Amino acid sequence: MxxxxxxxxxxxxxxxxxxxxxxxxxxxRELKGFAFIEVxxxxxxxxxxxxxxxxxxxxxxxxxxxxxxASVEVTGVLVExxxxxxxxxxxxxxxxVYGEADPEKYPLQKKRHSFEFLxxxxxxRSRTNTLGAVxxxxxxxxxxxxxxxxxxxxxxxxxPIITASDCEGAGELFTVTNLNxxxxxxxxxxxxxxxxxxxxRRAYLTVSGQLEAEVMAMAFSNVYTFGPTFRAxxxxxxxxxxxxxxxxxxxxxxxxxxxxxxxEEFLRYIFKSVLEKCPEDMEFFNQRIDNTVLATAENIINNxxxxxxxxxxxxxxxxxxxxxxFPVEWGADLQSEHERYLAEELFKKPVIVSNYPVxxxxxxxxxDDDEKTVSAMxxxxxxxxxxxxxxxxxxxxxxxxxxxxxxxxxxxxLWWYLDLRRYGTVPHAGFGLGFERVxxxxxxxxxxxxxxxxxxxxxxxxx
Amino acid sequence: MxxxxxxxxxxxxxxxxxxxxxxxxxxxRELKGFAFIEVxxxxxxxxxxxxxxxxxxxxxxxxxxxxxxASVEVTGVLVExxxxxxxxxxxxxxxxVYGEADPEKYPLQKKRHSFEFLxxxxxxRSRTNTLGAVxxxxxxxxxxxxxxxxxxxxxxxxxPIITASDCEGAGELFTVTNLNxxxxxxxxxxxxxxxxxxxxRRAYLTVSGQLEAEVMAMAFSNVYTFGPTFRAxxxxxxxxxxxxxxxxxxxxxxxxxxxxxxxEEFLRYIFKSVLEKCPEDMEFFNQRIDNTVLATAENIINNxxxxxxxxxxxxxxxxxxxxxxFPVEWGADLQSEHERYLAEELFKKPVIVSNYPVxxxxxxxxxDDDEKTVSAMxxxxxxxxxxxxxxxxxxxxxxxxxxxxxxxxxxxxLWWYLDLRRYGTVPHAGFGLGFERVxxxxxxxxxxxxxxxxxxxxxxxxx
Numbered sequence: 001m002x003x004x005x006x007x008x009x010x011x012x013x014x015x016x017x018x019x020x021x022x023x024x025x026x027x028x029r030e031l032k033g034f035a036f037i038e039v040x041x042x043x044x045x046x047x048x049x050x051x052x053x054x055x056x057x058x059x060x061x062x063x064x065x066x067x068x069x070a071s072v073e074v075t076g077v078l079v080e081x082x083x084x085x086x087x088x089x090x091x092x093x094x095x096x097v098y099g100e101a102d103p104e105k106y107p108l109q110k111k112r113h114s115f116e117f118l119x120x121x122x123x124x125r126s127r128t129n130t131l132g133a134v135x136x137x138x139x140x141x142x143x144x145x146x147x148x149x150x151x152x153x154x155x156x157x158x159x160p161i162i163t164a165s166d167c168e169g170a171g172e173l174f175t176v177t178n179l180n181x182x183x184x185x186x187x188x189x190x191x192x193x194x195x196x197x198x199x200x201r202r203a204y205l206t207v208s209g210q211l212e213a214e215v216m217a218m219a220f221s222n223v224y225t226f227g228p229t230f231r232a233x234x235x236x237x238x239x240x241x242x243x244x245x246x247x248x249x250x251x252x253x254x255x256x257x258x259x260x261x262x263x264e265e266f267l268r269y270i271f272k273s274v275l276e277k278c279p280e281d282m283e284f285f286n287q288r289i290d291n292t293v294l295a296t297a298e299n300i301i302n303n304x305x306x307x308x309x310x311x312x313x314x315x316x317x318x319x320x321x322x323x324x325x326f327p328v329e330w331g332a333d334l335q336s337e338h339e340r341y342l343a344e345e346l347f348k349k350p351v352i353v354s355n356y357p358v359x360x361x362x363x364x365x366x367x368d369d370d371e372k373t374v375s376a377m378x379x380x381x382x383x384x385x386x387x388x389x390x391x392x393x394x395x396x397x398x399x400x401x402x403x404x405x406x407x408x409x410x411x412x413x414l415w416w417y418l419d420l421r422r423y424g425t426v427p428h429a430g431f432g433l434g435f436e437r438v439x440x441x442x443x444x445x446x447x448x449x450x451x452x453x454x455x456x457x458x459x460x461x462x463x
Numbered sequence: 464m465x466x467x468x469x470x471x472x473x474x475x476x477x478x479x480x481x482x483x484x485x486x487x488x489x490x491x492r493e494l495k496g497f498a499f500i501e502v503x504x505x506x507x508x509x510x511x512x513x514x515x516x517x518x519x520x521x522x523x524x525x526x527x528x529x530x531x532x533a534s535v536e537v538t539g540v541l542v543e544x545x546x547x548x549x550x551x552x553x554x555x556x557x558x559x560v561y562g563e564a565d566p567e568k569y570p571l572q573k574k575r576h577s578f579e580f581l582x583x584x585x586x587x588r589s590r591t592n593t594l595g596a597v598x599x600x601x602x603x604x605x606x607x608x609x610x611x612x613x614x615x616x617x618x619x620x621x622x623p624i625i626t627a628s629d630c631e632g633a634g635e636l637f638t639v640t641n642l643n644x645x646x647x648x649x650x651x652x653x654x655x656x657x658x659x660x661x662x663x664r665r666a667y668l669t670v671s672g673q674l675e676a677e678v679m680a681m682a683f684s685n686v687y688t689f690g691p692t693f694r695a696x697x698x699x700x701x702x703x704x705x706x707x708x709x710x711x712x713x714x715x716x717x718x719x720x721x722x723x724x725x726x727e728e729f730l731r732y733i734f735k736s737v738l739e740k741c742p743e744d745m746e747f748f749n750q751r752i753d754n755t756v757l758a759t760a761e762n763i764i765n766n767x768x769x770x771x772x773x774x775x776x777x778x779x780x781x782x783x784x785x786x787x788x789f790p791v792e793w794g795a796d797l798q799s800e801h802e803r804y805l806a807e808e809l810f811k812k813p814v815i816v817s818n819y820p821v822x823x824x825x826x827x828x829x830x831d832d833d834e835k836t837v838s839a840m841x842x843x844x845x846x847x848x849x850x851x852x853x854x855x856x857x858x859x860x861x862x863x864x865x866x867x868x869x870x871x872x873x874x875x876x877l878w879w880y881l882d883l884r885r886y887g888t889v890p891h892a893g894f895g896l897g898f899e900r901v902x903x904x905x906x907x908x909x910x911x912x913x914x915x916x917x918x919x920x921x922x923x924x925x926x
Contacts, residue, residue, distance in 0.1 A: 003716065005616065005684075022684070022715070022716040022889070023684070024681075024682075024887045025887075041683075041684045042618075042682050042683030042684045043616065043683075043684065069886045069887045070887050071887040071888060071889040073716070098716075098858075098887075098888060098889045098890065099858070099884070099886070099887045099888030099889060100887075101885075101886040101887045102885075102886075105885070105886075106886045122678075122879075123678045123879035123880075123882055123883065124882065124886070126678070126679060126681075126682035126683065127681070127682045131682075132682060132683070135618060135620065135679070135682075135683065136618065136683075138621075139618040139619050139620070142619050143609065143613050143619065146606065146609055150606050153468065153506065155505075155598060155599065155602040156602050156605050156606065157598065157602070157916055158601075158605075158691070158708060158915065158916060159916065159917065160706065160916075160917040160919060160924070160926070161624065161668075161691045161693075161706055162637075162668075162693075162705070162706050162919050162924055163924065164924040164925065165926075174625075174639050174640065174641055174661070175639070175640050175641070175644065176637050176638070176639055176668065177637065177638050177640065177644070178637055178638070178695045179644070181638065181640070181642070181644070181647050181655050182647070182653075182654075182655055184644050184645070184647060190645075191645075192644050192645055198637070198695055198697075198705065198921060198922075199705075199919070199921070199922060199923065199924040200921075200922035200923070200924075201924065203924050205624075205625075205639065212916065212917055212926060215585075215586045215589070215916075215926070216589060216598070216916060218487075218589075218590070219487075219505050219589035219590045219594075219595060219598075220504075220505030220506070220589065220595070220598065220599075221468075221485070221486070221504050221505045221506065227690070227691065228621070228624045228690065228691065230624075230625075232641045232661055234661075242625070242661065242662075243623065243624055243625050245621060252485070253466065253485040253536070253561075395561075395562070416585075416586035416925075416926055417586075419586055419587065420586065421562070422564070422565075422568070423532045423562070423564040423565075423568075423569045423587070424487045424488075424532045424533050424534040424561075424562045424563075424564045425534060425561060425562030426485070426534040426561045426562060427561065452621065453620055453621060453622065453623075453675065453678075453679060454622065454623040454675055456623060456625050456662070458661060458662070458663075459661075459662060459663035460662065460663070461623070461625055461626065461627040461662040461663075461664065461666050462627065462879075463623070463628075463675060463678070463879055
């Protein structure tokens with residue numbers, strides 16, 4: 001008999017159908033002469049209720065074993081459920097217990113646990129309702145991202161994790177090494193001798209795949225990355241991870257306008273996809289975690305995003321009838337409070353702010369004609385602030401060289417990046433999206449550590 | 464006018480259709496009063512031939528610019544091509560040159576380049592026919608992997624890249640650190656003081672996501688990883704990378720038999736998918752790189768794999784009418800020559816060898832009843848040898864503890880992994896597949912450095 005997934009049975013199972021399920025007991029209720037167990041196999045938020053009658057073979061022995069956390073195989077017949085809130089239940093004809101879970105020791109008894117506590121048992125927390133829902137949504141979102149780009153014929157390119165380039169994120173880079181740290185080899189002038197290291201030079205964990213994605217876009221036109229990135233930033237906040245996944249599309253023959261169009265279409269697509277794929281999980285988040293997540297998703301799906309320039313944004317913030325903690329001033333970066341004001345209060349929908357001052361943006365962003373701003377854009381979402389950051393890239397060799405030097409970097413370190421402008425350069429653009437931020441945004445989960453299976457943060461790398 | 468992809472025009476473009484294309488010039492041929500350029504946008508192996516007539520605006524100026532490597536936008540009308548080997552060509556009415564490529568300097572002139580040379584210009588090599596085809600096939604294969612698992616409702620889980628666990632791959636681990644390497648902090652007894660490091664302990668780059676995938680399978684039943692893994696192995700061979708991508712499905716309530724079934728179905732699916740998605744690229748590999756790749760793919764798709772035990776394999780090797788370099792002996796690992804003999808000569812199709820001696824396999828593989836072998840399996844493919852390695856996992860707490868100790872490891876370091884056997888343990892199984900090995904196998908590419916965009920190998924981390 002083929003094992004059936006509980007999500008399928010709950011949706012389409014018919015009375016009198018013979019089935020076998022395999023999963024873990026969530027709860028047990030003993031009554032006189034019979035008992036209920038709720039079984040979950042991770043395929044859905046909802047459990048399948050199983051009825052154990054006392055005429056079941058070895059009823060008493062089984063009953064002692066099927067505590068919360070135990071793993072079981074149940075064969076039986078589906079019947080209409082007299083209970084409220086469930087269409088069907090499973091009348092067991094045989095129960096096999098694979099593994100017990102001592103009720104005195106198993107940490108996940110039937111009660112609410114704090115997310116802090118659950119992080120300490122990261123190897124078990126996916127068995128709870130909330131984390132189960134999070135990782136189903138995470139999967140649905142990840143899959144939607146691939147589908148979006150593959151449908152549009154973008155190539156998924158794997159940019160390197162280990163990199164010798166430190167041109168972005170200086171100071172926030174993890175070093176990757178094979179040197180003997182007890183006795184680090186030194187050169188004659190007492191510098192670390194990285195020529196003896198595995199790669200013959202100092203190597204780091206990547207902070208972004210963008211520069212390499214540009215390489216690939218110059219051959220395949222449209223590409224995207226989807227992989228892990230790293231920050232050695234000592235930020236113990238609910239929004240920072242040392243290891244997180246990032247999505248970075250890069251498009252040749254594309255300008256800032258096209259970049260914004262793609263970002264908007266992309267966000268709409270992935271929200272729509274997740275709502276379709278995980279309706280019960282999203283309903284759960286709306287009921288239990290944050291009662292605005294469904295409205296927010298609908299807002300994203302159904303509204304054209306507002307588009308304003310940074311200069312307009314500053315003017316609007318200056319006119320705002322409220323006090324900000326940080327001053328509003330042309331040339332300074334927008335703070336979270338400013339971003340939220342624009343998206344949540346003023347426009348009440350996602351806002352794309354573009355053409356930021358050159359002084360606060362990266363060297364590779366295309367200089368606008370006035371030379372005061374660059375063709376950058378950020379998508380600001382209600383409740384979360386910046387969710388996407390992108391730009392048209394500087395495709396003009398001379399301008400790019402000038403910008404690199406003006407930031408105190410050496411153009412020779414970026415010889416290959418500059419070659420892309422020497423040989424067949426084209427206008428191109430792309431953006432970056434922090435995957436965990438999006439999952440947090442979708443689910444309403446307050447702490448980013450609860451939307452990645454095994455979070456890496458300062459002083460924490462368990463499991 | 465919307466830009467059209469060259470692959471689409473070559474397949475479905477009709478004479479008299481007005482189109483705009485954007486791409487890079489591959490070759491230019493000047494004739495009396497007109498010229499041909501071949502334009503490629505990365506969407507296909509084949510170029511679109513563009514005819515430039517001398518009545519084109521600024522014909523002479525354009526002609527000087529459209530050298531190999533230059534980027535162009537061409538608008539015009541499709542016409543039937545009088546030339547052999549192409550159905551249509553594009554009669555240009557206007558050409559815009561975005562970026563030139565100096566014929567004296569651009570390294571990719573029209574001639575054969577060695578793969579060694581191309582590796583030195585890794586930022587440009589994707590613009591060649593072969594590497595272009597490789598990365599289209601790589602993308603198609605990666606996408607097929609996701610499709611295969613998503614169709615079967617496996618969750619894609621992101622296991623950690625940075626890990627504090629060194630229980631696999633000791634000696635082949637890269638250290639990830641934020642310590643000041645010029646002055647590494649030491650404890651009182653002169654050990655490195657990793658408590659001062661970012662994670663408060665020594666951290667490494669992962670060699671496998673399996674143990675964490677098991678955690679997730681114990682909540683969601685069926686999961687898979689698809690992410691980067693690392694080996695600090697000083698192997699300068701055509702089959703080793705320090706950074707490579709791995710696929711690792713893990714299934715609860717699954718035994719070795721089910722594991723083998725999935726592996727077989729999986730390989731068949733991805734080969735079929737790639738043949739359908741990239742027929743021209745696969746044809747190219749068959750013609751230019753290895754004239755057996757299409758036959759091999761058909762062999763995988765159309766044959767049931769042979770399944771034999773390790774013990775049977777040894778008996779067959781002992782009976783083989785040929786000399787092996789390495790001795791054939793029960794208890795020793797199969798060498799590449801043995802694996803290839805079985806798959807290529809004896810069975811002439813993929814072979815799954817199972818139940819290997821306990822002494823040569825990892826601690827987590829399930830001990831068979833005879834206690835001499837474990838429920839491990841390797842899929843051996845003609846021409847490449849081992850392509851998949853998997854096992855049923857040891858789900859019995861006492862046996863697992865014993866095995867961990869017998870390998871000189873401390874069970875306490877694996878407390879969370881053992882908890883999976885303490886609470887609701889179930890039979891489970893999974894396998895690992897080196898993604899680059901598969902792409903190499905599919906394409907016939909001789910060196911693994913040519914199937915990943917930016918290879919990381921000893922002394923090499925450029926780009």
